[in-house]
Amino acid sequence: MKILVIEDDREAAAYLEKAFAEEGHTAHVAGDGETGFTLADTGSYDVLVVDRMLPKRDGLSVVAGLRARGNDTPVLILSALGQVDDRVTGLKAGGDDYLTKPYAFRELLARVEVLARRAGAREGETVYRAGDLELDRLSHSARRAGKDIALQPREFRLLEYLMRHTGQVVTRTMLLENVWEYHFDPQTNVIDVHVSRLRSKIEKGFEKPILHTIRGAGYMLKAD
Amino acid sequence: MAALPAIMKTTAARLSALYLILFTVCAVALVFYMTSLSLRIFTGQTQISVAEEVDNLALVYRRGGLPALVRAVDRRSRQPGAYLYLIADPNGRILSGNVEELEPGVLETDGWTQRPFWYQRYGEPAREDRHRAIAQIIRLPNGMIALVGRDLGEPERFRHVVRRALMFALGVMGVGGFLIWFFVGRRALKRIDGVTVASRRIMAGDLTGRLPVSGAGDEFDRLSVNLNAMLSRIAALNEGLKQVSDNIAHDLKTPLTRLRNRAEAALSGRKKAADYREALEGTIAEADQLIRTFNAILMISRLEAGYSAEATGEVDLNAIAADVVELYEPVAEDAAVELSFETPGSTEIIGNRELIGQALSNIVDNAIKYSAAETGKRKAALKLEQAESEVHLSVTDNGPGIAPEDRERATERFVRLEDSRTQPGSGLGLALAKAVMRFHGGRLLLSGGDGDGLTVTMAFPRKDGSR
Numbered sequence: 001m002k003i004l005v006i007e008d009d010r011e012a013a014a015y016l017e018k019a020f021a022e023e024g025h026t027a028h029v030a031g032d033g034e035t036g037f038t039l040a041d042t043g044s045y046d047v048l049v050v051d052r053m054l055p056k057r058d059g060l061s062v063v064a065g066l067r068a069r070g071n072d073t074p075v076l077i078l079s080a081l082g083q084v085d086d087r088v089t090g091l092k093a094g095g096d097d098y099l100t101k102p103y104a105f106r107e108l109l110a111r112v113e114v115l116a117r118r119a120g121a122r123e124g125e126t127v128y129r130a131g132d133l134e135l136d137r138l139s140h141s142a143r144r145a146g147k148d149i150a151l152q153p154r155e156f157r158l159l160e161y162l163m164r165h166t167g168q169v170v171t172r173t174m175l176l177e178n179v180w181e182y183h184f185d186p187q188t189n190v191i192d193v194h195v196s197r198l199r200s201k202i203e204k205g206f207e208k209p210i211l212h213t214i215r216g217a218g219y220m221l222k223a224d
Numbered sequence: 225m226a227a228l229p230a231i232m233k234t235t236a237a238r239l240s241a242l243y244l245i246l247f248t249v250c251a252v253a254l255v256f257y258m259t260s261l262s263l264r265i266f267t268g269q270t271q272i273s274v275a276e277e278v279d280n281l282a283l284v285y286r287r288g289g290l291p292a293l294v295r296a297v298d299r300r301s302r303q304p305g306a307y308l309y310l311i312a313d314p315n316g317r318i319l320s321g322n323v324e325e326l327e328p329g330v331l332e333t334d335g336w337t338q339r340p341f342w343y344q345r346y347g348e349p350a351r352e353d354r355h356r357a358i359a360q361i362i363r364l365p366n367g368m369i370a371l372v373g374r375d376l377g378e379p380e381r382f383r384h385v386v387r388r389a390l391m392f393a394l395g396v397m398g399v400g401g402f403l404i405w406f407f408v409g410r411r412a413l414k415r416i417d418g419v420t421v422a423s424r425r426i427m428a429g430d431l432t433g434r435l436p437v438s439g440a441g442d443e444f445d446r447l448s449v450n451l452n453a454m455l456s457r458i459a460a461l462n463e464g465l466k467q468v469s470d471n472i473a474h475d476l477k478t479p480l481t482r483l484r485n486r487a488e489a490a491l492s493g494r495k496k497a498a499d500y501r502e503a504l505e506g507t508i509a510e511a512d513q514l515i516r517t518f519n520a521i522l523m524i525s526r527l528e529a530g531y532s533a534e535a536t537g538e539v540d541l542n543a544i545a546a547d548v549v550e551l552y553e554p555v556a557e558d559a560a561v562e563l564s565f566e567t568p569g570s571t572e573i574i575g576n577r578e579l580i581g582q583a584l585s586n587i588v589d590n591a592i593k594y595s596a597a598e599t600g601k602r603k604a605a606l607k608l609e610q611a612e613s614e615v616h617l618s619v620t621d622n623g624p625g626i627a628p629e630d631r632e633r634a635t636e637r638f639v640r641l642e643d644s645r646t647q648p649g650s651g652l653g654l655a656l657a658k659a660v661m662r663f664h665g666g667r668l669l670l671s672g673g674d675g676d677g678l679t680v681t682m683a684f685p686r687k688d689g690s691r
Contacts, residue, residue: 085535102515104508154550180551184582185516186589193554216505 001025001116004045006036006062007078008054016049019105020112033057040066045073046116049108052079052090060093067094074115078103087183106217110169117168128163131223133202133210135163144202144210154179155198162211162221171218195219240405247401248394255390259383266382270358270374271336277307278360278372290368294320297370301346308343308357308373316369322346323371331369333361340376356380415444419451431459464528472521476514483510520652527579527659536664539580541571541617541684545606548584552592560602561592567608573615573684575664580682583660584617586653587680591621594678603677614666614683622677626670657682 003020005027007013013029020027028043030036033054040048040062048066052059063075077095079086090098097111128135132145140156142149151159157179162170172191176182199211212220285293297309301322310321316331318324327341342354359373418436426433434455435448490503549565556563591604605620654668661668661682669681 088535100519102511104512180547182547182551182581182585183578184585185519186551186585190551190555193558194551197554216508 001046001113002044003027003047003049003112003116004030004036004040004043005049006030006033006040006054006059007049007051008032009051016105016108019109023109031055033059033062037062037065040073041069041071047112048073048075049112050075050077050095052077052081060090060095063094076108076111076115078108104216106169106214107171107173110171110174110217113168114165114170114174117165128160128166130163130166130221131208131210132206133163133221133223135159142202144206147205149201151198151201154194155201158194158198159202159221162219165221167220167222169214169217169220174218237405237409240401240408244397244401247397251393251397252390255386259386262382267358267376270376271360274307274358274360274372274374278362281370281372282362285364290364290366293370297321308345308359308371308375310369310371312369312371314367314369319368321371330359331361331371334363336360337373343373412444419444419448426455431455431462461529476517479510479514479517483507483514486510517652520656524652524656524659527656527663535579536574536576538572538687539575539577541573541575541580541615542567542569542608544577544580545584545608545617548581548588549606551585552588556592556604559592562601562603563588563592563606564603565606565608567606568610571608571610571615573664573687575684579660579663583657583682584619586657587619587682590653591619591623591678591680594621594623610686611683613686615686616681616683618679618681620677620679626678654680 001024003025005013005016005020007016007029008031010031013031017027017029028039028045030039034056036048036050036054037057048063050059050062054062057065059077059079063077066073066075074096075094076097076099077090077093078099078101079090080101087098096115099108099111126136126138128137134143135156136142137160140153142151142156142159158175161175161178173183173185175191175195176184176186195211202211203209208224210221210223212222214220281293281296284296288295294311297311297320300306301309301320306322308321308323310323310326311319312331313319322345324344324346326343330337330341337359340356340358342356344350344354356376357373358376359371362370362372364370415438422433422435434452437445437448437452439445486503486506490500490507495503545565545567549563553563588604588606603620603622607616607618607620609616609618657680658668661684664684666682666684669679669683671679671681
């Protein structure tokens with residue numbers, strides 16, 4: 001995956017470059033808004049990671065400029081501003097996701113991977129499959145190995161989100177944002193409890209685990 | 225008179241000068257209008273009297289012909305204050321009358337002269353400013369020319385008087401304007417000096433200082449009162465800020481010290497790779513907790529400073545509460561807490577779903593944490609109801625509750641009542657909820673619930689309320 005990081009903090013940018021490389025991705029770094037815009041406009045990147053406050057041209061303007069030119073490369077905006085309205089303006093400018101500093105690299109990586117895969121989104125599919133697990137989005141039903149699994153509406157949405165990103169790490173905050181549509185940080189492990197309930201429904205009585213906990217990051221739905 | 229230049233610069237001075245100029249222009253225009261009107265009336269009257277005299281002489285002429293006319297003219301010319309008389313031959317040579325010389329071309333006209341002309345009477349010394357007159361010129365049948373006119377001396381004198389009166393009035397106005405401007409300006413300047421001195425003192429750091437209010441209720445007082453209100457608000461915010469920085473210093477330094485100690489301990493001595501990993505993971509967890517606390521502090525400050533209005537819209541409290549209940553249900557079940565929700569159905573208010581959701585989560589989280597097992601079944605009950613002018617969303621637990629004297633303190637930042645020190649949390653949950661409620665124009669109420677429990681009520685103003 002080819003990632004462009006537009007970030008003026010050299011140390012942070014170098015760290016991201018190295019960390020992305022360790023994960024098998026190629027990351028290029030632009031130190032200011034102008035350079036970033038030119039690179040993003042000419043190079044073909046899978047994802048752009050754009051800091052909101054940049055020298056020469058601010059991040060939101062870079063994103064808006066790219067969108068105006070018809071460039072729809074997925075953009076993740078990084079910002080120290082994390083209040084509700086900051087997020088809204090960030091997404092309005094054309095960002096696809098918004099992450100507040102300071103962040104955990106695993107969180108950033110998970111989001112970038114999800115964004116990159118968006119191009120081949122499974123939005124249009126009516127049935128998601130992972131191994132012997134099957135989720136029908138029209139009839140709102142789930143089956144594993146031919147056996148029906150009874151799910152609460154929220155559990156269904158949770159499983160739907162996990163299956164849409166089969167094989168990808170999804171973090172707790174991503175689940176809270178996409179399944180519950182809240183952006184705050186719940187104080188207790190509410191998400192974990194929801195996931196463990198779902199897990200018991202889709203794994204109990206079946207031989208192989210399918211919903212995996214990724215230590216220090218989140219969860220991944222994956223059939224071996 | 226060192227204060228004079230400053231006075232000149234005041235608004236009062238500029239206004240006075242402007243008014244003075246305006247009045248002067250108006251007065252001059254008025255005087256000119258009246259003068260010209262009076263002059264026209266004067267001229268009209270003069271014309272009437274001249275016309276009468278012409279009629280008289282015409283009568284004489286008709287009765288006795290030219291010789292009688294000449295005689296009458298001669299006689300009348302010698303009377304004091306006489307009209308102007310002149311009889312000339314067709315070539316303009318003066319034959320009779322009391323006019324020695326007159327503006328060339330006057331005799332060529334027929335009837336009334338178009339405008340005043342100058343002339344020189346017989347036997348009078350020639351002067352620089354010659355007399356002016358208007359006249360009627362009559363052509364006699366034999367080609368002779370007769371002129372009957374009247375001096376305009378009186379209107380000229382009138383004009384002179386008016387001019388002098390005008391100059392005097394302008395002088396008085398000028399002096400008056402200057403005096404008014406001097407005293408009004410100086411008064412305003414004095415008041416402003418008072419404000420300046422007070423604000424300097426405040427700028428120097430004495431936020432308890434206030435601007436002087438004279439009690440006259442004038443615009444200066446209104447300004448001072450408003451500025452004082454602003455200062456009070458600034459002082460309150462400043463006090464809050466100071467308190468926060470004290471609290472931050474206290475509550476962030478402790479985990480920071482822990483963080484540092486952990487890193488230091490990891491570095492000292494010989495360790496296995498697994499130990500390093502554990503130490504680093506602990507460090508990250510500690511840092512995450514710090515970030516969480518920091519975010520909560522920032523959020524409270526932003527909320528207290530006032531949020532952008534576009535962040536709010538119509539939201540359904542019922543839906544928000546149901547979402548939060550749904551979110552916490554599994555956690556409550558694991559903790560053996562019975563979570564219930566009593567609602568009249570959809571209840572719209574003006575607000576921000578995210579903020580209300582977060583505040584309610586904090587309260588529900590607390591209720592689940594603190595509901596005690598001693599009194600039998602642990603409970604956390606949510607209730608949405610319409611109160612008089614408000615909408616109440618309350619969460620009641622059956623835990624130990626908070627003593628009435630501690631309730632106020634419980635919603636302050638970083639306050640964690642003694643019994644709860646052992647529970648995880650930043651101590652900002654209720655403070656955040658309170659800030660959210662203040663942002664929504666509502667209140668956060670703490671009261672005793674059934675038994676010993678605690679009821680936390682989020683009181684929102686109604687959507688149609690007079691807010």
